[in-house]
Amino acid sequence: xxxxxxxxxxxxxxxxxxxxxxxxxxxxxxxxxxxxxxxxxxxxxxxxxxxxxxxxxxxxxxxxxxxxxxxxxxxxxxxxxxxxxxxxxxxxxxxxxxxxxxxxxxxxxxxxxxxxxxxxxxxxxxxxxxxxxxxxxxxxxxxxxxxxxxxxxxxxxxxxxxxxxxxxxxxxxxxxxxxxxxxxxxxxxxxxxxxxxxxxxxxxxxxxxxxxxxxxxxxxxxxxxxxxxxxxxxxxxxxxxxxxxxxxxxxxxxxxxxxxxxxxxxxxxxxxxxxxxxxxxxxxxxxxxxxxxxxxxxxxxxxxxxxxxxxxxxxxxxxxxxxxxxxxxxxxxxxxxxxxxxxxxxxxxxxxxxxxxxxxxxxxxxxxxxxxxxxxxxxxxxxxxxxxxxxxxxxxxxxxxxxxxxxxxxxxxxxxxxxxxxxxxxxxxxxxxxxxxxxxxxxxxxx
Amino acid sequence: xxxxxxxxxxxxxxxxxxxxxxxxxxxxxxxxxxxxxxxxxxxxxxxxxxxxxxxxxxxxxxxxxxxxxxxxxxxxxxxxxxxxxxxxxxxxxxxxxxxxxxxxxxxxxxxxxxxxxxxxxxxxxxxxxxxxxxxxxxxxxxxxxxxxxxxxxxxxxxxxxxxxxxxxxxxxxxxxxxxxxxxxxxxxxxxxxxxxxxxxxxxxxxxxxxxxxxxxxxxxxxxxxxxxxxxxxxxxxxxxxxxxxxxxxxxxxxxxxxxxxxxxxxxxxxxxxxxxxxxxxxxxxxxxxxxxxxxxxxxxxxxxxxxxxxxxxxxxxxxxxxxxxxxxxxxxxxxxxxxxxxxxxxxxxxxxxxxxxxxxxxxxxxxxxx
Numbered sequence: 001x002x003x004x005x006x007x008x009x010x011x012x013x014x015x016x017x018x019x020x021x022x023x024x025x026x027x028x029x030x031x032x033x034x035x036x037x038x039x040x041x042x043x044x045x046x047x048x049x050x051x052x053x054x055x056x057x058x059x060x061x062x063x064x065x066x067x068x069x070x071x072x073x074x075x076x077x078x079x080x081x082x083x084x085x086x087x088x089x090x091x092x093x094x095x096x097x098x099x100x101x102x103x104x105x106x107x108x109x110x111x112x113x114x115x116x117x118x119x120x121x122x123x124x125x126x127x128x129x130x131x132x133x134x135x136x137x138x139x140x141x142x143x144x145x146x147x148x149x150x151x152x153x154x155x156x157x158x159x160x161x162x163x164x165x166x167x168x169x170x171x172x173x174x175x176x177x178x179x180x181x182x183x184x185x186x187x188x189x190x191x192x193x194x195x196x197x198x199x200x201x202x203x204x205x206x207x208x209x210x211x212x213x214x215x216x217x218x219x220x221x222x223x224x225x226x227x228x229x230x231x232x233x234x235x236x237x238x239x240x241x242x243x244x245x246x247x248x249x250x251x252x253x254x255x256x257x258x259x260x261x262x263x264x265x266x267x268x269x270x271x272x273x274x275x276x277x278x279x280x281x282x283x284x285x286x287x288x289x290x291x292x293x294x295x296x297x298x299x300x301x302x303x304x305x306x307x308x309x310x311x312x313x314x315x316x317x318x319x320x321x322x323x324x325x326x327x328x329x330x331x332x333x334x335x336x337x338x339x340x341x342x343x344x345x346x347x348x349x350x351x352x353x354x355x356x357x358x359x360x361x362x363x364x365x366x367x368x369x370x371x372x373x374x375x376x377x378x379x380x381x382x383x384x385x386x387x388x389x390x391x392x393x394x395x396x397x398x399x400x401x402x403x404x405x406x407x408x409x410x411x412x413x414x415x416x417x418x419x420x421x422x423x424x425x426x427x428x429x430x431x432x433x434x435x436x437x438x439x440x441x442x443x444x445x446x447x
Numbered sequence: 448x449x450x451x452x453x454x455x456x457x458x459x460x461x462x463x464x465x466x467x468x469x470x471x472x473x474x475x476x477x478x479x480x481x482x483x484x485x486x487x488x489x490x491x492x493x494x495x496x497x498x499x500x501x502x503x504x505x506x507x508x509x510x511x512x513x514x515x516x517x518x519x520x521x522x523x524x525x526x527x528x529x530x531x532x533x534x535x536x537x538x539x540x541x542x543x544x545x546x547x548x549x550x551x552x553x554x555x556x557x558x559x560x561x562x563x564x565x566x567x568x569x570x571x572x573x574x575x576x577x578x579x580x581x582x583x584x585x586x587x588x589x590x591x592x593x594x595x596x597x598x599x600x601x602x603x604x605x606x607x608x609x610x611x612x613x614x615x616x617x618x619x620x621x622x623x624x625x626x627x628x629x630x631x632x633x634x635x636x637x638x639x640x641x642x643x644x645x646x647x648x649x650x651x652x653x654x655x656x657x658x659x660x661x662x663x664x665x666x667x668x669x670x671x672x673x674x675x676x677x678x679x680x681x682x683x684x685x686x687x688x689x690x691x692x693x694x695x696x697x698x699x700x701x702x703x704x705x706x707x708x709x710x711x712x713x714x715x716x717x718x719x720x721x722x723x724x725x726x727x728x729x730x731x732x733x734x735x736x737x738x739x740x741x742x743x744x745x746x747x748x749x750x751x752x753x754x755x756x757x758x759x760x761x762x763x764x765x766x767x768x769x770x771x772x773x774x775x776x777x778x779x780x781x782x783x784x785x786x787x788x789x790x791x792x793x794x795x796x797x798x799x800x801x802x803x804x805x806x807x808x809x810x811x812x813x814x815x816x817x
Contacts, residue, residue, distance in 0.1 A: 114817060187806050191657050193489060253817055342817045347809075348799035351791070354696060361696035363689050364791075373810035412799040419759060420799035 005304075012153040012307070013300055017270035018134050019148075019277055019286060020155050025131035027262045028122065029085030032097065035119075035255050036078040045074050047372075048111055049104070054370045054392065056109040056378075056385050064107055073100050084126065087136020094127040109385055110378040114341050115256040121161060122263065129154040134286070135277060148286050153307060158266045160311060163223035165260075168318045168339035170219030175343070177329070178216065182208035183416035184345035192249055211249075218242050226267040239264050250342070329415055330423075330445040332382055333437065348413035348420055350380035352390055354397060355406040365393050381413050381423070387436040394431035407431040409441070421446055489655035494662050496736045496744040498643070498651045504739030505548045505729065506556075506643050510636040512538070512545040513629075520629045524622050527615045536605055540718065542632075543598050543706070547722050548729040549639065550677070554669035555651065556642035560635050561588070563677065566597035570703050573607070576600055580624045587631040599705075600628060606708035657807045664807050666733065667747070671797050671809075674730055679790045681705070682723045686780050689787045701781045716779045724774050727790075731767045750805055759800045766793055 039045060049055075049064045057063065064070055077100050083093025101123060105116050131154075132138045133147040177183045186208035193199045201207045218238065225235035243257035265273075274286050321334030328335060329344050355362040367376050370389070379385040390407045397405040407430045411423035421443070428441040519538035523531040550563055557563075565587055576595035579585040587596055604625055608614035615621050654662040684690040688699030705723070710716045731737070736746025751760040766789075773789055780786070802809055 187803070191806050194656060256817070345803060345806075347803035349795040351795075356696050359696070359698075361688065361698060363696040364684070366690065377808075377810040412795050414799050414803045417804070419756075420795075420803075 009300060009304060012151065012156070012304060014152040015149045016152045016155060017148065017274060017286070018130070018150040018154075019270050019273035020266050020268065021129060021131045021150055022134045022136075023273045023276055024158060024263065024266050025087065025090075025126065026085060026135075027265065028126065029081055029083075031255070031258060031262055032119070032123075033078060033081035033085055034258075036074060036081055038255075040074055040078070045070055049107060052108075052372050052375060054375070054389070055107055056375065056388055058106040058109060062103070062106050073104060076100055077104075087132035087138050090132030090136060090138050091127065094123060098123045098127050108375075109382070109388075110375045112336055113254075113256075114339055115253075115259055117337055118161075118165060118259065122158065125157050125161065129157070135280065135283065153303065155266060157307065157310075158263070159227065161314070162260075162264055162266070163227070164311075164314050165339050166219050166223040169341050170216055170221070171318070172338070172340045172343055173212070173216035173219060177416045178212050178343065181417065182212045184343070185209075185212045187345045187417050189249070195248060198248070215242075226264060229269070232267060236264065236267075253342070256341075326442070327445040330413075331442050332384075344416060346381040346413060346415050348380055348411060348423065350386060350409060350411035350413075350423070352386075352393060353408040353410060353426070354393055355408065356397070356401070357406055358403060380411065383424075383442055384437060386411075386424070387430060387433075390430045404431060415445065490657075490663055490750075491652060491655065493736070493745050493750065494652045494655065496738070496746070497662075497666065497733070498648055500738035500742075500744050501732055501736060502552055502651075503640075503643050503648070505545075505552065505732075506636070506639045508739075509542070509545040509549040510633075510640045512542040513633040513636040516542040517629050517633045520626055523615075524626055527612055527622065529612065532605075532612060539598075539601055539605055543601075543722060544725050546598060547725040548732075549636075551670050551673055551726055551729040551733070552666075553673040554665045556639055556647055558669075559642065560638050562635060562639065563673075564590070564593055565635065566632060567599060567677075567705075568593050568596065569599035569602075569681070569705055570707060571595050571599040571603055573603060576603060580618075580620050583620055583623065585624060585627065587628060596628070597632065599707075601625075602706050602708045606712040657805055659808050663805070667797070667802065667805075667807050668809055670730060670733055671794065674726075675794055678723065678726050678730075679787070679794065682726070683780060683787050683790050687782075687784055687787045689784060699781050701779070704780045719780055720774050720777060723780070724771065727767065727770050727774075730793075731764075734763060734767075747801065747805070751801070754804060756800075756804050759796075759804060763793075763796055763801065766796055 046067070049070045050067045055064060065073060077097060080093040080097035080100070083089055084097060098120070101116075102120055105112070105120060130145075130147065130150055133145050133150070139146040173179070178185075182205060186205055189208050189211070190203040192202045195202070222235055222238060222242075225231040226239070228235075240261060243261045246253060247257040277283050277286065318338035318340075321328045321338070324331060324333040329346070352365040352367065353362055354365050367379075367389075370393070371379065379389055386409055390409060394405050394407045408426050408428070409424040409430055410426040412420040413423040414420040423443060425441045425443055428439075430436055430441060433439055433441065516535075516538040519531070519534045523535045546566060550557070550567060553563060572594040575592075579592065579595055585592060585595075604614075604621070605611060615625070651662050654660075654665075657663050680690050682705055685697075686700055686703045688697055690697070704710060704716065704719050706716075706719045709718050734747050736744040736749070738744045748760045748764070751757065751763075770789055770793070773786055777786065798809060801807075
């Protein structure tokens with residue numbers, strides 16, 4: 001046991017070339033900058049964080065800062081991304097980006113995206129690794145931090161993280177809807193008929209099956225082939241093909257293909273990265289200057305412990321849904337933070353009915369008074385968001401009239417090409433429920 | 448050992464892709480018959496039928512009825528007597544019914560023309576209307592006049608006063624207003640027809656697919672939004688008392704029904720119910736692709752059937768029948784909430800079955816997906 005641990009330690013703290021980490025910093029920093037500018041340029045700061053009246057915060061106390069504040073947040077996000085890219089006040093820049101990005105992500109569940117979650121995690125690790133010790137402005141300001149080497153774990157953690165993303169994205173596709181009904185691909189693809197060349201194949205069910213199976217096999221296995229030196233080149237070609245294809249077919253997934261295509265280059269060999277670095281302006285030859293990296297040994301056990309704990313959490317999260325009975329896609333308990341990407345086409349209609357028990361009056365809450373079309377669309381099939389909104393509307397009533405209303409949810413939802421079914425028990429007053437998530441107001445999916 | 452490892456990795460990869468290729472071939476053979484008839488993905492036939500047989504005829508009917516109405520009002524202006532009043536009223540009713548069908552198509556040209564806001568926001572504000580007439584300061588395109596415009600204003604003018612002939616004969620400004628209003632409404636109807644039969648017609652047909660912004664997506668979404676806001680809410684929900692501002696429920700209020708003054712005058716809500724029925728019928732015409740001659744052209748029902756969802760089609764059709772049956776057995780809009788619930792259920796059927804099965808989204812997430 002001790003020997004195994006020792007061996008594990010040796011692997012983690014082995015000195016390796018810093019080149020892959022530096023290239024990752026450059027590429028990822030550039031990506032963060034691009035993503036921030038893109039968000040601002042598309043008007044999303046206003047549309048997503050300033051204009052909406054109500055937000056489905058992950059924490060009720062967390063609120064957007066208003067127009068000035070939110071614009072400032074995104075300005076700082078952009079500046080800190082520049083800091084990461086240039087390696088300028090790197091730790092501060094990365095910490096700032098990390099905190100602000102988390103803040104923005106936690107503001108509204110409506111906008112939850114797996115790849116934003118990935119960005120958060122990758123930024124967290126960028127914060128902890130010395131990606132600024134080579135080819136950065138920091139090395140000009142503080143020359144003594146310059147180092148051509150880093151610990152092996154500084155690079156391994158990113159490879160492990162990306163492997164986890166692929167593996168669990170693949171594992172999530174191992175389900176009857178995906179494999180045997182080719183859903184939701186069979187629903188989505190026919191709409192892509194106008195795509196050049198490929199469009200003519202999109203309405204065949206066979207195409208949906210092909211892409212479903214290929215996607216599943218790709219996700220489950222590609223990371224293995226990226227680890228193995230001999231298959232790496234071919235695997236990366238597949239990475240390119242896969243993500244370019246998804247970008248063409250599903251432009252709505254936005255930054256995701258770009259993130260994966262760029263971050264997976266961390267799998268390439270140090271010599272490949274050194275070559276890349278040598279092409280950059282002001283590059284110095286890495287082999288000639290050999291400043292090793294000497295981290296303090298006493299930290300090593302703690303670092304190992306943190307890494308192990310992190311990986312265990314990452315392995316646990318995608319399985320946490322097993323504690324909730326029923327169909328995961330239906331109740332969505334334990335769905336987020338698990339690399340479940342593009343698995344569902346869930347649609348329907350959800351009415352929130354507010355009842356004034358004292359005057360025996362009831363009405364359908366006009367959701368447009370509170371929510372944007374996008375928020376409405378996301379809420380209607382996600383129970384935790386329904387509860388959150390129902391409680392909010394109920395609270396408003398209680399604040400105004402001094403007594404509690406009753407709130408009922410009447411909903412029909414269709415999942416992955418099935419006919420719609422009643423989603424919620426509309427005889428249960430949600431406002432009175434103490435713990436709606438664990439209660440049985442969600443009617444189980446009938447196959 | 449090394450060589451062996453190399454072969455293993457390679458062979459895993461190869462076998463995986465052979466597996467995929469085989470499964471593809473297998474399914475390809477099975478499903479090749481998919482691409483005939485209404486499963487076509489650009490929907491040219493469907494859209495051609497919608498524009499030529501459903502939308503344009505509806506607009507032309509409204510235009511024709513408005514033309515009749517203008518004629519009746521002109522005669523009434525020369526002699527405001529019983530006979531001419533009767534003609535005006537019957538032309539008004541015909542135009543109002545034709546409007547109900549036209550208004551359901553609340554997208555593209557209709558939105559550009561601003562049809563609903565200027566033609567049928569009810570209830571009206573009588574004091575605002577009287578003031579506009581008195582000061583002759585009306586401008587039918589302004590938002591300031593939204594609550595004294597269109598058919599609801601006509602409803603008041605033609606049925607509201609105790610003695611309608613006396614009302615018009617004592618003040619020429621009132622006749623002036625009537626003529627100006629009807630002529631303005633007629634010019635909007637003309638504009639509708641010219642827009643729908645112009646460039647829009649081909650653009651509508653060429654705008655295929657079901658993605659957001661496609662003709663199908665726009666037609667289904669916008670007509671359903673009209674159904675929700677104007678049929679479910681304004682015509683039924685508000686008078687029945689199932690809707691209200693923000694978080695406060697409101698009691699039922701029979702004064703908020705459509706064609707309110709006529710219902711008082713006639714002592715029944717038959718016309719109000721007929722207006723509601725006509726608007727629901729146009730929703731069904733869109734669904735069925737039913738032509739102006741009553742023939743069943745290619746509609747959304749055919750798209751569902753082609754995708755082997757005829758049970759959804761049957762549910763939707765029978766639900767339209769439920770609404771008609773309910774309206775036939777009803778003498779007032781207000782009363783029990785069954786009418787509201789039944790109207791509402793159609794929205795649920797559309798949103799939770801029709802839309803997803805046809806892969807029509809109902810909102811544009813202003814963000815990336817997944």
